Amino acid sequence: MTPLASVHFPDGSGYVLAAYLVFFLLLLIYLGITAYRLLGLERRLGDLTRQLDEAEAKSALDGASAPAPAAAAVPAPDEVPR
Template sequence: MITAASNTLPDNAGYVAAAYLVFLALLVVYVGIMAYKLMRVERDVVELNRLADAERPGTGEPDTARASEEATSV
């Protein structure tokens, strides 16, 4: 009886493979978006570090000449 039921079920291997491919494509897109955002955040952190290093020691005021030179070199 169980063998008769298994013979009447449709073969959905193609749909399963398609579902896995769609999932894999979505996963690759998601990882790509996250990598792009991470690069952007790293670039912002580097810029913030440059601006923090450009401050004059002791006064807390920015050294505008040094900061402008670094901004133009990037």
């Protein structure tokens, strides 16, 4: 195996390598941040969908067990504000 020190790199190759590394690092950082944010959103979306289903099911149940709106609108004699 050839030792790295004996390999001849052209002049300015360090700058070229650094420029391409900067590009890939920038891309990687951006993609990492976006992936993190999207994963968080996906989790939140799942939670919200579940909560919403539960809330809708609960409100449907409440609506079924509640008295008819016309009857509920008429206050009982002892509830009339004086």
